[in-house]
Amino acid sequence: MNEFPKILSANWGKPNSAGIETYLASGGYEAARKALGMEPAKVSQEVLDAGLRGRGGAGFPAGRKWTFMPKDNRPRYLCVNADEGEPGTFKDRDIMRFDPHMLIEGIIIACWAMQANNSYIYIRGEFEEPAKILEKAIQEANQKGFLGGKIFGKDFNLQVWVHRGAGAYICGEETSLIESLEGKRGNPRIRPPFPPQKGVFDQPTTVNNVETIASVPFIIREGIPAYRKFGTEKSPGTKLFSVSGHINKPGVYELPLGYPLMNFINEVAGGMIAGIKLKAVIPGGSSTPVLRAEECQNVNLDYESLAAAGSMLGSGAVTVIGEGTCMVKLLEILTHFYAHESCGQCTPCREGAPWAAQIAKRIHEGKAELNDIDVLSSLGANMMGRTICPLADAAACPIIDFPKKFREEFEAHIRNKGCPQAKPFPVEFK
Amino acid sequence: MPVKIKINGREIETEAGKTILQAALGAGIFIPHYCYHPRLTIKGSCRMCLVYVEKTPKLQIACATTVAEGMVVETENEEVVKARQSVLEFMLKNHPVDCPICDKAGECSLQDFYMDYDGRPSRLSPLDSKSKKGKRVPMGQTLVLDQERCIMCHRCLRFMKEVAKNECITDAKRSDRTVISTFPGELVDDPYSMNLIDICPVGAWTGKDFRFKKRTWLLTRSSSVCPFCARGCDIFIDHEKGIVYRLCPRENEEVNQSWICDQGRLAYPAINDNRLLRALSKNDGRLQEISVESGLSYVAKLIGDHQGKILGIVSASATREEAEAFLKLIRASGGEVAGNFRKEARDDFLLRRADRDSNRQGLKQLGIDRPAGDGIVKADLLVVLESLYSEPINGALGKKMAVLSPKRSELVESALVALPIASYAEAEGTFVNFEGKAQKFFPALELKGDAEPGVMMIKKLAIKLGLEGK
Numbered sequence A: 001m002n003e004f005p006k007i008l009s010a011n012w013g014k015p016n017s018a019g020i021e022t023y024l025a026s027g028g029y030e031a032a033r034k035a036l037g038m039e040p041a042k043v044s045q046e047v048l049d050a051g052l053r054g055r056g057g058a059g060f061p062a063g064r065k066w067t068f069m070p071k072d073n074r075p076r077y078l079c080v081n082a083d084e085g086e087p088g089t090f091k092d093r094d095i096m097r098f099d100p101h102m103l104i105e106g107i108i109i110a111c112w113a114m115q116a117n118n119s120y121i122y123i124r125g126e127f128e129e130p131a132k133i134l135e136k137a138i139q140e141a142n143q144k145g146f147l148g149g150k151i152f153g154k155d156f157n158l159q160v161w162v163h164r165g166a167g168a169y170i171c172g173e174e175t176s177l178i179e180s181l182e183g184k185r186g187n188p189r190i191r192p193p194f195p196p197q198k199g200v201f202d203q204p205t206t207v208n209n210v211e212t213i214a215s216v217p218f219i220i221r222e223g224i225p226a227y228r229k230f231g232t233e234k235s236p237g238t239k240l241f242s243v244s245g246h247i248n249k250p251g252v253y254e255l256p257l258g259y260p261l262m263n264f265i266n267e268v269a270g271g272m273i274a275g276i277k278l279k280a281v282i283p284g285g286s287s288t289p290v291l292r293a294e295e296c297q298n299v300n301l302d303y304e305s306l307a308a309a310g311s312m313l314g315s316g317a318v319t320v321i322g323e324g325t326c327m328v329k330l331l332e333i334l335t336h337f338y339a340h341e342s343c344g345q346c347t348p349c350r351e352g353a354p355w356a357a358q359i360a361k362r363i364h365e366g367k368a369e370l371n372d373i374d375v376l377s378s379l380g381a382n383m384m385g386r387t388i389c390p391l392a393d394a395a396a397c398p399i400i401d402f403p404k405k406f407r408e409e410f411e412a413h414i415r416n417k418g419c420p421q422a423k424p425f426p427v428e429f430k
Numbered sequence B: 001m002p003v004k005i006k007i008n009g010r011e012i013e014t015e016a017g018k019t020i021l022q023a024a025l026g027a028g029i030f031i032p033h034y035c036y037h038p039r040l041t042i043k044g045s046c047r048m049c050l051v052y053v054e055k056t057p058k059l060q061i062a063c064a065t066t067v068a069e070g071m072v073v074e075t076e077n078e079e080v081v082k083a084r085q086s087v088l089e090f091m092l093k094n095h096p097v098d099c100p101i102c103d104k105a106g107e108c109s110l111q112d113f114y115m116d117y118d119g120r121p122s123r124l125s126p127l128d129s130k131s132k133k134g135k136r137v138p139m140g141q142t143l144v145l146d147q148e149r150c151i152m153c154h155r156c157l158r159f160m161k162e163v164a165k166n167e168c169i170t171d172a173k174r175s176d177r178t179v180i181s182t183f184p185g186e187l188v189d190d191p192y193s194m195n196l197i198d199i200c201p202v203g204a205w206t207g208k209d210f211r212f213k214k215r216t217w218l219l220t221r222s223s224s225v226c227p228f229c230a231r232g233c234d235i236f237i238d239h240e241k242g243i244v245y246r247l248c249p250r251e252n253e254e255v256n257q258s259w260i261c262d263q264g265r266l267a268y269p270a271i272n273d274n275r276l277l278r279a280l281s282k283n284d285g286r287l288q289e290i291s292v293e294s295g296l297s298y299v300a301k302l303i304g305d306h307q308g309k310i311l312g313i314v315s316a317s318a319t320r321e322e323a324e325a326f327l328k329l330i331r332a333s334g335g336e337v338a339g340n341f342r343k344e345a346r347d348d349f350l351l352r353r354a355d356r357d358s359n360r361q362g363l364k365q366l367g368i369d370r371p372a373g374d375g376i377v378k379a380d381l382l383v384v385l386e387s388l389y390s391e392p393i394n395g396a397l398g399k400k401m402a403v404l405s406p407k408r409s410e411l412v413e414s415a416l417v418a419l420p421i422a423s424y425a426e427a428e429g430t431f432v433n434f435e436g437k438a439q440k441f442f443p444a445l446e447l448k449g450d451a452e453p454g455v456m457m458i459k460k461l462a463i464k465l466g467l468e469g470k
Ligand SMILES: Cc1cc2nc3c(=O)[nH]c(=O)nc-3n(C[C@H](O)[C@H](O)[C@H](O)COP(=O)(O)O)c2cc1C
Pocket: A053, A054, A055, A056, A057, A058, A059, A060, A062, A065, A081, A082, A083, A084, A085, A086, A169, A170, A171, A172, A173, A174, A175, A207, A208, A209, A210, A212, A213, A389, A390, A391
């Protein structure tokens, strides 16, 4: 790891970091005790003022989201989104593996703020180990009286449940997650109604990402200024970045928001693999727009800087693409993923993604004409902004961007009647 | 609360809470749509109804966007037209385009909207394949599904869940491999399942009985009322050259909404087959064809000979007009009139009534409320007015009997004389349903053979008996 301030990953290197005693020794559950002594609305306000934004991809202010919960007598739920299915994103997994109690404490605080008595952690089905660790941590927290009835002597009870998914990327989308949690097929729901009005079992529900919730205890324990000491004015705090691709040290890193992208790649993450040159970066998970190397130069890893560069911070999954990578092949792979994962409800997504995947494959194989590039781009344009959930937008984004930003490469495939390179990638991964 | 919006420059007054699509349709502005169905919950997935709404960054779906005061909507601007074309292009990407052999051809909204809003040549490269799915999946006793024609509007799923209350189908698999399917090892077994054929906007759900039988545009569509139970669902009789090919629901908010039951739908072969086309009289124990005129004289003679000892029995599915004329005739001849009723154990939750007759209430209003029972033994002559679906009468066989019937029934076989009358499909008349709602209908088909409308036949008898002037 690095020498940066550690909020989320503070305990990761410690022996038995997932055990409750380790967490307690580092001041764990003090924040929850403190929060339960506060007015619930005050807790939401603190989180809002700390500037914590959703880490699941969209970056919506967490404190504000909590205030959307109606103040009526219906049962209400917090769903923690641990589906983590997006290619390149693998940060929540480490929170759950190495410090599950930080997540649980965050859940207690969030549930108190929203006065929810039940919380579901919807965890990606393949995450067998993290699920077991979570189950054990919940048991420990129950035994200590941090969960269950009369928490910290308050007239407040809370149950936390782990629900394992069944292997669909789309179930990470919040309304699909809710359907799946209810035992149904994970087709996203049309909004309105939004989850705070009609969520799990038709009751008020908030869905937050694992990292969002795990960031909460620090804010409550240490206070707003302590949190805002890190990051930028508009993007305060720290964030986990999962870096993969043609990089020497792939992995999960906690950085203050606003850290320069190129420094991250070249210094923190050990630089480009085998000394190859940087070609492009997908900075926030496969759903965010690709940046060419020259577009990355002055970009910082925060919401505003990446937006200004035409991309997004997303989930903080930095995919590093080295020179020698065939962007047509990469598009084929990405599009194949979305084509496979579309739930199949919306016409543009169901038909557009697989069609685009077919064309990208043909271009790569040299069975295409110039016109196919235009058809491809127009399919992306026709998918964008026209569906129930943003999966189609995510799929459309590279379909539009790749042929635009790497036009010459696409045309070379047509001229050459196939990929001009001997291998689509400069390095073989094992 | 009234709300004013503007669609294509036209000011429209609508109600708060309505969607743009509802407001537009209400004002006679058509916005094409697939997944939207007025009787089902909003799905919002087909994307055919995309429209431009001023001050919103992207196109909105008209079916799920509620109106707001002062909203300005465009349904035909360039952006909308292009989006629509694109949706159609996507729908056709994996569609087999087997219209020449599709039962839905001619009444398919994929065909219609393609012609109305797109009409462009396909951009699909011959090198790109279409997704292969089940072409003829048996889905139950009466249904076959073509999964390749499906455009995934989910109307069928919502119908089974929300209307038929029987969640026996689902979408399975994902992406362009998604199919509508039953659960493993199960079939659709539901008294309303054939409504799926109507609400499916394309030819995915097909009825076994109609498959490959008739091009829809050759059919003539006539309005009628289902005679199969006391609900009296409004229906269409679809026919060609005097032959009925299918019955379909006709919308009526107060009676059957947009649905009919499968049993009523599948009752149509009785209109085509086994009809009584000639007057018959028994000679040496065998029925022989005679002229209607001779038949009328024979019946009149029998009635005249048995004054005061006649029991009239009328089917509760005869029209109110038939029953009225029949009652008058028999009373004038000194007879009594009883009803012939069909009955089931109970009503169901949707449409089907335990009373299996369409004019039960109409008979009641005439004071005909009980079955013949013992009266049959006491009577010397039975005069029976049958309908298409009336059942044999207990104890009637072997009695002296004159029958007016639209079909070659068991009673006709044992009658001394039988007169052919029109069925509801060839007659004009009224059914009074279980809620007292009188529904008038008109002939869908020409009269068959020598048959005449029941009312006419009875009138002619009355004239013969001197009860009525010419
Ligand atoms: C296709 C799709 C997949 C998603 N997958 C995830 C996921 O795995 N984890 C996650 O936290 N959010 C995911 N999201 C975002 C969620 O819908 C939701 O915005 C998020 O959980 C909200 O949490 P936050 O406000 O704390 O960021 C996904 C969204 C889409 C459209």
